[in-house]
Amino acid sequence: MVTLETIRKDMEAQLELDSNIQSVEVNADSLDEALADAAVQLDSRVSHLEYEVIEKGSDGFLGLAKKPWKLRIYQTAEGLAKKKKTMAGVSINDDELDEEIKTVDQDGMFYIRHFGDKICLKVILPIGKGSPVDPKAIINDARRTDTLGLDEDAIRKFAKSGTDGKYEAVGDYKHVKAGDAMLVVDISKDEMLATVTVTPPAMSGAEISAEQIIRNLETQGVVAGVENDKIDEFVDNPVYNVPCEVAAAIKPQDGRDAYIAFNFETDPTKLKIKETKNGQVNFKELNQIQNVVKGQPLATKMPPERGKAGKTLFGRYLEAKNGKDIKIPLGKNVELDKDGVTIIASMNGRVMYESERINVEPVLELDAVNIKTGNIDFLGTVIVKGNVEDGYDVKASGNIEVGGTVGQSHLRSENGDIIVSQGIFGHDVGVIQAGKSLWAKFIQSAKVEVEEFCIVSDSIMNSEVTAMKRVILNGKKAQITGGHLFATEEIAAKNIGSPGGGAETILEVGFDPRLKQRLGEIQDEQNALMKELEDTDNNIVTLENFKKQRRTLAKEKQDQLDGLKKRKEEISVKSEEYAKEVEQILQRLHELKVFGKVKAFGTVYSGVKIYIRDVVDEVRTDVKSVTFFFENGFVRRGKYEEPDMNGIKVPDGYSAG
Known part of the structure; x- marks a missing residue:
């Protein structure tokens, strides 16, 4: 198995070789070229280099008498430290290494070569579950007719520990120089490739070593691009009378475009x-x-x-x-x-x-909202030229403007107005929520919640409308028929209700609609808790009586009794919390300065219920041109007053008539 320790040893060996190259002398036409050249040789970054000028260069005059720069370039201490950490594997995590390196079983190998007058051995240790090298096989292969002597102890040692990628001398043989292998180095004209062609040695002749190849390359003037791995491969597995690559130029790498x-x-x-x-x-x-x-x-x-x-x-x-x-x-x-x-x-x-x-x-314009667009969720203003079709929703952080109608949909504007030029057909499913105000021609069978005003030009029919300020119908029809309307300040229309009663019409003003709604929710939850408390008390009494009779309870029954007592405590705590919240809500409702008004310049038909604060006025007979208001604890009726339009700004392009 390739272990972390093995990799570290290899890296440390490479680092030891590289540490010998800490500075280079470079000749180049400019400082930038010199630094780039040195970065290649030192395997470093330009930012990690320092230099001293040996000979200052000159651009000459019109390209004449041009003189190159001669520099001695060093790696900085920071650069060397980073390189050392990288090579030494400081950043390698053992867990990450185990994930990345997959164990591959491989048998051990050995190579016997004759260099000079020595018999040399290279042993590669097995990997994973691979078989180790047999010392006897090495000895048998190393012993030839020209063998003078073998160090069998050294062979056994290297078979067990390996030779760390090197050839070690393990014996002598009768060397005949006339039989040595012959080496020829060939360098391409463009200086980009070097190959060696080697003839096979005769019996008792020496083979070519890596040192011989490197020495011959240096003699030919090769100073860069020596490929040690390919040289080692050739020495281990020589191919004779065929050119083999041993050095290649360091090709330039163009920078990546932005x-x-x-x-x-x-x-x-x-x-x-x-x-x-x-x-x-x-x-x-x-x-x-x-x-x-x-x-x-x-x-x-x-x-x-x-x-x-x-x-x-x-x-x-x-x-x-x-x-x-x-x-x-x-x-x-x-x-x-x-x-x-x-x-x-x-x-x-x-x-x-x-x-x-x-x-x-910031603005999204659509012809319509339908199967082609799907639901819309937009951080800005949405403008729909046509209709929002049934079943499709629109959510926006800004305004929502619809040129047509809105069907069984959910429209929600987080911080803006909703403007529907035609009308809203909710079919008891549609929901409209506006962070500011709603403007529409009519609202039919929909639920509406707005933070400011609900302004309608035609009618509101069988809908639940909640406005934190005012609900105002100001068109020619301006009819409220059926439904439940809430507003803090006022509700104004032409006609309210319908002749002969028909659908129940309830209007409430003079309170915070949300607080009133929350109050109703709490009362419903309290009623449910009281019923649960009654059932819990009855069950506790039954189990305690059973316990008195038997003096003890089975574990299952005892656990049930303990659970009921715990639940009773939880109900008591929750009930107290609800009582406090109700008290706070009632206090806030009482502190409201606005009492609220309901206004109709046409007719309020019999059967309509009008609440101002908590006081109700059930209209028994039709009444015309009237304002309902609160005075001395009662709902009073007075002359019709014009709707309060303060703070209401008609949106551009919207007709209120």
Whole structure:
């Protein structure tokens, strides 16, 4: 098995070799070229190099008398330390290593070569469950007719411990120099490749060693690109009379061009429908809108890289191209972050990549909301030219403007107005929630909740409408028929109710609708708790009486009794919490300065119930042109007063008539 310790030993050996090269002398036409060249030789970064000028270069005049720079370049202490840590495996985690390295079983191997007048041995240890090398096999292979002597003890030692990738002398043989292998080094004209061609040795002749090949390369002037691994491979498994590569020039590496790393999908056709965890697909959630918030990183420019210079076998500098730079694709409503390369949104909206620019659009325009668009969820304003069809929802952080009608849908504006130029057909399913106000032609069978005003030009029919300020119908019909309307300040219309009674119509003003609703919820929950408490008490009494009779209870019954007592305590605590909350709500409702009014400039039909605060006025007979108000603990009726339009601003393009 390849262990962490084995890898560290290999790295330390390599580090020991590399540590001998701590400085180089370089000749180049410029400082940048010299540093790039040295970075290649020292296997370091330019930022980790220091230099001293031996001979200062000159550009000459019009290219004449040009003089190269001669520098001695060193690695900095920081660079050496980083290199040492990397080579020594300081950052290697044992667990990560076990995950990355898969154990491969491999038998041990050995090679016997005759270098000079010595018999040399190289042993590679087995890996995993591989079989070790047999010393007897080594001895048998090493013993030839020209063998003078073998150190069998050394052979046994190396068979067990290995030779650490080297050839070790283990004997002598009768060397005949005339039979030595012959070596020829061939270097290509472009100085990019060196090969060796070796003739096989005769009997008692010496084989070619790695040191001989390297020495011959140096004699030929090769100073870069020596491939020790290929030399070692040739020595282990020689191929005779065939050119074999032993050195290759260090090819220049062109720098990577600058590019933009996008944090969103730039191709809308690749946006996929959302899937649930179990793989189901909701075809109303088409996921076509990529929302972003102000300050959100949208993309980052990755700078171009400098090319890494190369070098021929003879040390001639090979220039590399630097990567090309690009412009940052800033579009509308985006800006650069402080780092100068990160593009961020300058407002909420929809991020898009169009015409090679990144844009954030705060307004989303649609022809309609239907099967083609799916549900809409947008951080900005949504403008729908047509209808919002049944079953499709629209959610926006800004305004929602609908040119047509709204069906059985859920419209929700977090912080803006909702404007429906035609009307709302809720069919007892539709829900409209506005962070500010709602403007519509009519509302039919829908639930409406608004934080400010509900302004309707035609009618409200069989709907539940809650407004934190006012509900005002101000068109020619201005009819409220059926349903339950809540408003803190006032409700105003032409006609309220319907002739002959019909659907029940209830209007409530003079309180906080949410607090009143919460009060009703608490009362329902308290009633349920009281019923549960009564049942719990009865069960406790039954079990305790049974215990008195038997003097003891079975474990199951005792656990049941303990559980009932615990639940009784929980009910008591919860009941006290509800009582405190009710007291707080009643206090806040009592402190409201607005008593509220209901106004009708037409007719309020019999059967209508009007609540102001907690006092009700049930209309017994039709009454015309009237204002209902609170006075001295009673609901009074007075002359019709015009609706309070203070603070209400009609949206652009909306007709209130």
